[in-house]
Amino acid sequence: MPQKVPFDIIKKYSKYLSDRVSEYISRASHDIDSIYTINDIRLARFSLDWLTFQQQLISTAVQCSKSNKWISLQGLIEYCSKMMEISDPTLGVFSTIYGATGAFDYYNRIDSSSDIDYFIILVHEFDPPIFWSLAIHEIAHCWLSSKDVVMKISKQIHSGLDIKYQEGRIEEAICDAIATSFIGPPYPFAYIECLWPVFNQFADEHPHHSFRVHLMTEVLRENGFNKTANDIEEIARNILVYDWADEEIVDSIDLIKEAACQTSFKFTLDSMTEIDYDIVEFTSQPPNDVRCLFNVGWKLINNAPDNRYFNVFESVSNIIQMSLEGKSTAFKP
């Protein structure tokens, strides 16, 4: 029997928020000191903003869930969350960006917390499923919510950056390392293919692309994917203009690699049980294991002759979508 998650949990959380709004308003009308009234009104407004956000989320999620593509995405997200032992429900939503709620900062701003929690993973709506390894970086943000690994690593380095940016960059780098350690080459391949056009731009809260790609190759080597790591380094040399060693948080690289490669859910070259597929075999009987599915898929795409590239790309993406559909326990609301 499929669990009635994660839609029910959003409805429950919305109910919790609306109860809080009424409570704050009623308290504000009885406050004897105006300073408390102002505070209660502020809390009511903040809860109301969150409530509006939840309502938007429900309607977007309901809209998304009408497509088979969403059921497949949910299949991948549920698979990853289970492997990473993320206990809170995790819901995928198609958007125009990649992102994750991680820990809600809502709790830090009100005077009590709810025991209802769930995560939202935003995935770019137009990306074919072969690029969904990028969602694993977002799931890693949620995984980090219950860990102190960012702070621990941050305390051991001196980047010269403002602490907010130092921690932000370390968190982003850990999520890249976790995603690479979790699924292997499909994450760096999707990262390079998808983000190529914006490779020479970077924001303060993200490490330089050259550092991020270098870290991924280090993680791949640690997990036995030496040949792929060399291939990616070769690609990176041709497209990246910055030296990875110039990144401010460079001293954290070994600590980050260690944190990602010591997890129970890492995926090594030895775990690849199903390798020798051609596109006909892949289409008729794709690998059952999700991680092998993505790895074999990318191998077929990378080995496709130029004149067949787009056909293979599309076939692999379709097969991945169909295979993931069966992995989801999500129901339609």
Ligand SMILES: [Zn+2]
């Ligand atoms: Zn991120």
